[in-house]
Amino acid sequence: MHFANKTKMDIIMSLRSRPMSVTEIVRKVGREQSTVSHDLRRLSRCHILHVKQKGKQRIYSLNKKTVVPILETVEKHVRKNCPRGCNL
Amino acid sequence: MHFANKTKMDIIMSLRSRPMSVTEIVRKVGREQSTVSHDLRRLSRCHILHVKQKGKQRIYSLNKKTVVPILETVEKHVRKNCPRGCNL
DNA sequence: AGCTTTCATGAATTATAATTCATATGAAAA
């Protein structure tokens, strides 16, 4: 599943397991630091992610309270309707 | 709320109340017929909408089973986190 | 203070998606 954007979706999925610093996220999703940073900002703007400073790192975490339920409903839709992939 | 795209979101919201023909949808959302038609195709491709022929009309309806739950979780997120509008 | 690490930012580019315009198709009516 990758709604509109692969990078943003990868970030969200990475943070689903645990909070991570930017460097960690960059390693995980395998794209440029600035690309990731821009997406982190976009995702934070609409409160999909939270940030907290920790030394010189910034730890991003998923707003699980509201976002996980969204992911689950979407995943259910995809499983039911487009199991062979779909560009939702 | 209007995720990525206003037109598509307007279509979805219109169909939330009841199934409609293309002409009805066009009137409701107030955009060009071809624009609406393209969006209807995109939305149908990922099974967000269903279609059935009725004479020379095509009646589009929302796939309520999976889509309404998605809408509800998203709306919850928006209410909680960005009540003053947000470009989620 | 100077250096390094970590991350953010803005402007420019590139990629992707939405809209329009013109036209086609298909079903029913005349």
Add this chain to the structure above:
DNA sequence: TTTTCATATGAATTATAATTCATGAAAGCT
């Protein structure tokens, strides 16, 4: 069977979003 109404489609344009590149800022080390 021609015409009309309802809708779809493709190509071209336009709008919007994502990526890159270069640089900047802050925190912590030495």
